[in-house]
Amino acid sequence: MQTFVRAVELGSLSAVAREQHTTQPTVSKIVAALEQDLGVRLLQRSTTHLAPTEQGRRFYERARRVLEEYGEAVADARGSTETPAGLLRVSAPVSIGVLRMNRLVQEFLALYPQIEIELILNDRFVDLVEEGMDVALRLGATLPPNVVARRVAVSPRGLVASVDYLRTHPRIERPEDVLAHNYLRFAWASEHYELHGPDGETVKLSASGRYRINNSLGIRESFLIGSGLGLAPAWLVQDLIDSGELAWVLPQWKASPHEAFLLYPSRRYQPLRTRAFLQFLSERLTQSPGFFAVE
Structure with a gap:
């Protein structure tokens, strides 16, 4: 067997x-x-x-x-029930895996020397059972069926651009001003998006830009080199905002946030190593740049 x-x-x-x-x-x-x-x-x-x-x-x-x-x-x-050990197979999207999960997994391994981890980065939805995954990190409300999903963190989304870009292009004082700028967006994202203001007002805008890419790390790099502005979740850019390289545009206006879920196969029993990893991520993910605890 x-x-x-x-x-x-x-x-x-x-x-x-x-x-x-x-x-x-x-x-x-x-x-x-x-x-x-x-x-x-x-x-x-x-x-x-x-x-x-x-x-x-x-x-x-x-x-x-x-x-x-x-x-x-x-x-x-x-x-020896108090010593987590064995192999964990973990799935995560590519960008968040590179920027956030890789470091967290390394920290976890340092705490549990008898555990091994395979971190598989893939942007497609993974069948946890068929592909032998113990845990998956997913963003967004559309989740695969037949799994247990634990909502562990949220990441706000807003317009972002490099500080240099904002210095050399027309001022943006209200959402409609964005239409005069080159908008960078994900290839799969709709060209229409909504921003929600501090007083509950909602503005619907159309993206106007010449460049689309299907990878978050590519969008991040494009912001850095001053190619334009666009919507981004805080987990993708918060470290660059903290360093002063990027800045929120219209910080009072936000799009719907990213929600982070930990997924695992529905089963009666979980190995101690899986329970330890789920607990670790639930606590540490909210301490990563751009993530906040679920209220």
């Missing part, structure tokens, strides 16, 4: 063989024996690809849970 679970997680019988210090034919025979015992095909194999069948995917989820409970039982018998 353990060999099968690792085969699904690593996507390769050869990788399992290397991990277990054995040979690929030996691993293949172990999985084949499990399939024969169950009477179902668990893995689809080709010369270049390995993936669970539908029955294999369902069996993987339960087998993984059984192995985790077994590991916890062993730890309890040995009196």
Whole structure:
């Protein structure tokens, strides 16, 4: 069962063989024996690809849970339940992963020397069960089904530009003044956006700009070199605002904030390492630049 679970997680019988210090034919025979015992095909194999069948995917989820409970039982018998250990696989969007999560993961590893972490950065929605992820950090209200989602932090969004850009371009005193400027936006974002004022007023604007890019780090760099202004969440730019390189434009006017969620598969039991990581991120994320605690 353990060999099968690792085969699904690593996507390769050869990788399992290397991990277990054995040979690929030996691993293949172990999985084949499990399939024969169950009477179902668990893995689809080709010369270049390995993936669970539908029955294999369902069996993987339960087998993984059984192995985790077994590991916890062993730890309890040995009196070591208070020492989180083992592998955690974590998913996060690319930009926030590079700017914020990477440092937090390193801090967590320093606290728990018996834990290993694979941080997988990907902007697409990840099926936690199918791709063997223990925890995912996601931004926004649209979340994948069949997971537990814990809202842990918020990040305000507003218009931002470099200080040099603002010095050399027409003054912006009200939202309508933005229309005379080059607006930088994400490739997938709508050209229409709303700003909410301090008195509850809402203004709808249309983005007018010649440049779009599908990566937050690219937008961040574009602000820095003075290419224009645009909407940005505080987690993306707060450190540069604190350093005086960027500035909020019309700071009293904000767009809807980013909400940060920690996602994990819905299951009755969680390993101690997962619980420790979720608790750590819940506390530390709100201390990262541009994030605030949920009220």
